[in-house]
Amino acid sequence: MVERTKHDWVKDAAGLRLRDKAFIDGKPVDALSGETFDSINPATGALLAKVAACGEADVDRAVRSARAAFEDGRWSGRSPAERKAVLLRLADLIRENSVELALLDSLDMGKLVTDAATIDVPGSAAIFQWYAEAIDKVYDEVAPTGAGNLALVRREALGVVGAVVPWNFPLDMATWKCAPALAMGNSVVLKPAEQSPLSALRLAELAVEAGLPDGVLNVVPGLGEITGRALGLHPDVDCITFTGSTQVGKYFLGYSAQSNMKQVWLECGGKSPNLIFADCEDLDAAADMAAFGIFFNQGEICSANSRLLVEKSIAETFLEKMAERAARYVPGNPLDPASTMGAIVDEAQTGRILSFIDHAKATSRLVTGGERVSIDGKGCFVQPTIFADVAADDRLSREEVFGPVLAVTTFDTEAEAIGLANDTIYGLAASVWTSNLSRAHRVSDKLKAGTVSVNTVDALSPMTPFGGFKQSGIGRDLSLHAFDKFSGLKTTWIKY
Template sequence: MLELTHDEWLSRAKELDLSGFHHIDGADEPGGGATYAAVSPRDGQVLAQVADGGAAEVDAAVAAARRAFDAGPWPRLAPADRGRALLRLADLLEERRDRLALTVSLEMGKPITDAYDIELRAAVNTFRFYGQLADKLTDESPHTAPDALALVTREPTGVVGAVVPWNFPLTIASWKVAPALAAGCTVVLKPSENSPLSALQLGRLATEAGLPPGVLNVVTGDGPTAGRAIGLHPDVDVLAFTGSTAVGRHFLRYAADSNLKRVWLELGGKSPNIILPDAPDLEKAAATAAWGIFFNQGEMCTAPSRLLVHTSVAERVTEAIVRRAGELRVGDPLDPATEMGALVGEAHLGRVLDHIDTGTSEGARLRAGGTRTLTGTGGSFLRPTVFDEVNPGMRLAREEIFGPVLSVLTFDDLDEAVALANATEYGLAAGLWTSDLSTAHQVSRALKAGTVWVNCYEEGDLTVPFGGMKQSGNGRDKSAHAIGKYTELKTTWIQL
């Protein structure tokens, strides 16, 4: 962590000059002149006026990406040269890490410690991983008849449209952009309208790192306008989206209504976290459950928002989480001591509060939080919230809240736990706490989730893939497997 005090971060925030222009074809572009205000959820103040892009700006960005792919050097470079460019970009992200972390903290409310130590570390590591991987991908030459030679080559797909959310604006953008660029594709990136400023800096740094014009373009604007234009664009070959399941359905329709572009979706979650009575350390399990739901203000698609705990230890575990909720320091995101910052904005805070009100009216018991706090700051702050006596039919147990709201459900045997865990339309992630090796393997196989953490939560690195099952989406980010989303396999058969 960069050792700066609260006052020092505040001073840097006052000096921060944030440009809201699009970044198209290697240059900043104001677009058609329409703008919107980027508002910080920490205090409700305007950070910058941001270009409000639409079809014209998307057309310009896609045209630049198409030229860069069809006639430019990027897809024709030796993979090692593309890798070196991505490594230069990673170095620049590391060099500007404090400025980028400050931007992320200001635009989406993430504590500055998390923005610097976690968000920026992930972005830097992602570009380094794919920069190092770029020249290590191999094609195939299957054994076939002695009078023929078969080749299976991996070729870049073309122009990628990447539409990413606000909760991890640089991490998730990096998960899309880095493997696409490593594969030789060009990219049009549209960040969330709630977190455009860090993505615009990423685009400028890519140009500074030497990526040719048009290889990485960033267009800002809202989903129904700019996002829709990318989804429907006939010159976008691949669409990579992270966001809600409802919006994911729109992108599938856009693909069907345009050029049948390939669509990769990482969508919502309602992740179960199962604590069995033989958990190796119940206190650690409870502490991790609390951390998992309150980290990043609960604004995570993998957040373990459904705690499934055996009846025999339920009260002990719940009390520990309630105690931690009361101790958690909610405060100014720019204070390094803050553990939970602001939710992304007033509209989102209102939706989370509506879920809390519904939970109470449906009969769940509110054990902690449930109300906003720090109301005098102008920011969108909520107390960490815990419900127990939740049953599977309640909205609390069924719908993704995307906030620091935990629902505690109980079970009496392992079969019931697995049934409860899988009783959801989502399948992104799950947790399991047990000392029994056979139980760990059997339950992990039975859980319908793209990732299962055993005796931990949110662990892993770039070597392992990430993505969902069921209505949590398809395809995988991270790892070498992500390259497959941005390449086509071509068979060449040579008769000798």
């Protein structure tokens, strides 16, 4: 992307056309009730749009549209090569509309527009491209049987997939769910977070422009407790894929049990540890990435490295380095390329983060930050914050903050570090910094986390699975393994 100025971004933001209707059966529609909810810019408090608030009846018509599309084969019946061509065109359209999509996510949830433009949007296009390229390379199987028998094992699309995604990476998370589900031939009903519905609605339009048939991708914006619940309970949804909090993930398990026993795939919370050993030869690189791991995207990341575990002999030195790095993350106007941290998604989340900070001020040592700030007298902004001497049983060590707040705890031995790292209900991600190859393998083997990053943080790509153990979820996004969530194995046994 050509380098852009604050003036460029502000000018383009002023000219945006915001989609405020649901997208069902290939066209924008109002909620049947006529109800709406407010989409607010957290950096300014300004009203962006009044978006259709879908209810149970709207979810039902979206599911019926998706089911009809699946059953008549307008998408599910197309060859892998045909589906591939459409999704590759969608990837291109995402790139062609990158400025608009980046602005939608920045205005909607407060992230830096430069991050959206250089990371989120190109990443979303790359994932659609990757799954498009992968789908005609996934082979079926022939099981070994005796003479006169042929056992074919085929992978079939499930049908209607309900995708419920969070607000921290609105376009990215929609892509993580929709790309493999659509590539397999499923129909999708996508429910974006009420805090950030705008890019999902635009994505649905671009999908139709790319050649996706009407009804194959429907978007139902609305409140989680109404729209999300209706999708989770719907008896004609075959699968729910969800990214969000652990508590809401448990709700979806309950909805499945109360309805049709639909498959439920969850990517939930985390309290990811970052272990810094004294034998790490590049503490500056470790500090750079540790700061990135908690302050990027305002700390609103499920796999954020929010627990920093440092070997005691280097703890104070490392804390000084972390304070220096924190000073580089300065909250500012998300449309200004000079800003290094954006806004928190809304007032409710800002208040939640501040409650953690207030608690920690009474129980731990504040190293830096700890205050709410405003830009031009407005906005949901919180300083990058570091607390030291945080006890392992403290709330700040146990609960997910989902904000730019780092809890630092020291350890003496490798065994103690591993024990502290695994002492959590979560198991999403972990990082290890050491120059000892044996230690890197040994510690990685013992950490209970879906992804362990060694001498980096939060490593991921379309080629590797992302997800966690324990209460961080069930199933994996990304990689070829994502196809497992959106397909079922059918055996056809032929005796001849």
